[in-house]
Amino acid sequence: MAVSAYVDTRAERPWIVLKQTGLVAALILLPLFYALVPPLEDYPNHLARMHALASIPHNEALSQFYEVSWAPIPNLIMDLIVPPLTPFLGVYTAGRVFVGLTLLLMLLGPVLLQRVLIGRWSAWPLVGGLFVYNGFLFTGLMNYLFGVGVAVFGLAVWMRLSEKSIAIRALSSLTFCAVLYTCHLSALGLYGLGIASFEFWRLWMQKSWRPVRLLKSALALGLPFLPFLYLLVKSPTWGLSHEIVWETQGKLEAITLFLSVYSDITDIPFLMLIAVAIGIAVRRGLVRFHPAGLIMTGVLTTAFLAMPRMAFGSWMADQRLVVGIFFMTLGFISVDLKKLENHNAFFAVCLVAIAFRIVDVSAHWVAISQPLLELKTSLRMMQPGARLLVAQADDPADGPVDAALAHAPNLAVIERSALVSRLFVVPGKQILHARSDYGGHVDTEDGDTPTISRIIVDADEEGSSADGPHYWDKWPRFYDYLIVLGTDPDETANPAPDLLQIMHNGRGFQLYKVKKPS
Secondary structure (H helix, E strand, O other): OOHHHHOOOOOOOHHHHHHHHHHHHHHHHHHHHOOOOOOOOOHHHHHHHHHHHHHHHHOHHHHHHEEEOOOOOOOOHHHHHHHHHHHHHOHHHHHHHHHHHHHHHHHHHHHHHHHHHHOOOOOHHHHHHHOOOOHHHHHOOHHHHHHHHHHHHHHHHHHHOOOOOHHHHHHHHHHHHHHHHHHOHHHHHHHHHHHHHHHHHHHHHHOOOOHHHHHHHHHHHHHHHHHHHHHHHHOHHHHHOOOOEOOOOOHHHHHHHHHOOOOHHHHHHHHHHHHHHHHHHHHOOOEEEOHHHHHHHHHHHHHHHHOOOEEOOEEOOOOOHHHHHHHHHHOOEEEOHHHOOOHHHHHHHHHHHHHHHHHHHHHHHHHHHHHHHHHHHHHHHOOOOOEEEEEEOOOOOOOOOOHHHHOHHHHHHHHHOOEEOOOOOOEOOEOEEEOOOOHHHOOOOOOOOOEHHHHHHOOOOOOOOOOOOOOOOOHHHHOOEEEEEOOOOOOOOOOOOOOEEEEEEEOOEEEEEEOOOO
8 A cells, every 4th residue: 555545635736846845945045155154053163173084185284183083983974975075165165065955954854755655745844944943953963963854865765665575675774774874873763763653553554463574574674773783882982872861851942942043032923923823724624644643753752751861972862853853743744735725825924934034044143153253264363283272261251152152263173274172083973083192182072161260270380280180281381372262352351471472352252372481
């Protein structure tokens, strides 16, 4: 029995849906055309790492500081896509291409999923364009979000091949498992739970409980995952398996983080409007939720509630599942637009809402990108091949350090081929490592940015502080420059005039040159 037979719907014109999809896709990509460095929290760090991976073979300074150690780490998709594009596009453009692919995968996955499920193209799943810009994207969870899009596509393909032989289904699933393993373990788990939920519903509907049929389904489901379980056990990431943190609070915060953008003034009325629209649609009988989607949503929600906050050293392990639950569930919800008096008006309203959302994002990106671009420009005052220590103010001037600036100093890797203390080089999480001569001077544990007062105290040549050795100990001997985040250009003074010479006093940061001891 074909999947589309379970829902009785009337076809919309495919070329109209294609045109509408193109309009929404162009709209959500618009901010990437004018944001040289999208102000996503972890993104500058990832981008600097991409530049190092692409440049080490021919960059003497970076090859002196860093080395590449390939390993089957489940966090590699950006490392595989961006560096090969860098020689042709430049690292800033290559990074935006990756972000754009991530947005498009999240947008188009539910469209394909619904096409397979109900047998027609529909503009309804394009409402996902309202949420491709979300708090998890702003946090910079790039590999995982790319994996969410791939997982939804993988579920659609699994459903399309549901009546094919075990070999065809297993081979297709093996391909998606390989891609998802390189994205993120959470994305691989999302895909596994999604196809298992659909397969359970399919067997239940067909009353196929014969042992042979169950065995075939179990083999098609399970076999493609076994090679990657083996790779995980053999990978450096397995050494982080003990890093598990459970927190009972924060589940509701994950939903808020997903739904919100930047301003409550725009977010709250926007969400209220969506809630009213959903209520009207349900009351008029326009909305149908496929039963397989109900099962899958229940399974994924249970996983979300049961997951720890940190797993395999990855923070927000449970909260990030909200993104996957939304975009997978969206494909199982169908809205019969033909019953509307004017379904073109529905799309027009949807397009206006998405445009409003994009304008909100764009306006904030323009504002918060200015300090980031100023910091990027100031880094060119450094000597090529220098060493940069990153610290933050004891009492940041405007509260916590702005997310856009938190990892921006790592752009020194791109601009000046520098060694930066906070670049992501954590064994088990990244394939880029600091060479042995420099590993003791950079953060290899993904810790917090040290405060300037701790930095100043540990400049003492006599030894380290009482709470143990740190990578910044005796920093005046090793580092050439120091950047302090969270400063005020009018009120923050030089914290150690005998050790530091001001180079640039910027908005939210200060760049210093280190005075070398005689």
